[in-house]
Amino acid sequence: MKTKELTLTGIMAALIALCAWLTIPTTVPFTMQTFAIFLAVGLLGGRLGSLAVGVYLLLGAVGLPVFSGFQGGVGAFAGVTGGYLIGFLLMALVMWLGERLFGAGTAVFLLSGIAALAVCYCFGTVWFLLLYTSTKGPISLWTVLWSCVIPFLIPDGIKLALALLLRQRLRNALKL
DSSP states (O other): OOHHHHHHHHHHHHHHHHHHHSOBOSSSOBOSHHHHHHHHHHHHHHHHHHHHHHHHHHHHHTTOSOBGGGBOSTHHHHSTTHHHHHHHHHHHHHHHHHHHHHOSOHHHHHHHHHHHHHHHHHHHHHHHHHHHHHHHOOOOHHHHHHHHTGGGHHHHHHHHHHHHHHHHHHHHHHTO
16 A cells, blocks of 8 residues: 555544544434545545545544544444444445446446445444344334434435535545
8 A cells, every 4th residue: 555545544534533523413423424434435436435434443443432422442333323333334335336336437426425325324224223122122113214314314415415526626636
């Protein structure tokens, strides 16, 4: 790995952490992490973007307070919202797959970003439903969707669009 790639990967992992700290607390906290993930994959490509997400998750797993609410540790993955953390890595991998199969164009970025969000929502929602049911009692899928997915659809779409705009400008400025 070249020094520039290593540096940019570290910067993107740090950006994801910073965006996790911009939190509006709800059942599933509203953060800017998805924006940072979109931007990381958009700027660095699928391989390095996925690596940046992996580094971010590893930093949190070893206890650094990089998750929303300044949390860290393996326990964050064991909670009801832990599936969304794992879903972040799945997001990056889905976008990488889209890039590998169809190229790195704007349309591919948008469509793979939408697919990536769907995968994150599905994985995180199933995780939330299973853990909530096993610890606190039954809850309907509809209730979980209203708490964990529906409020995030428009904001996450805006984050994807913002990442697309910044991606185009920053790629030119950074000569990526």
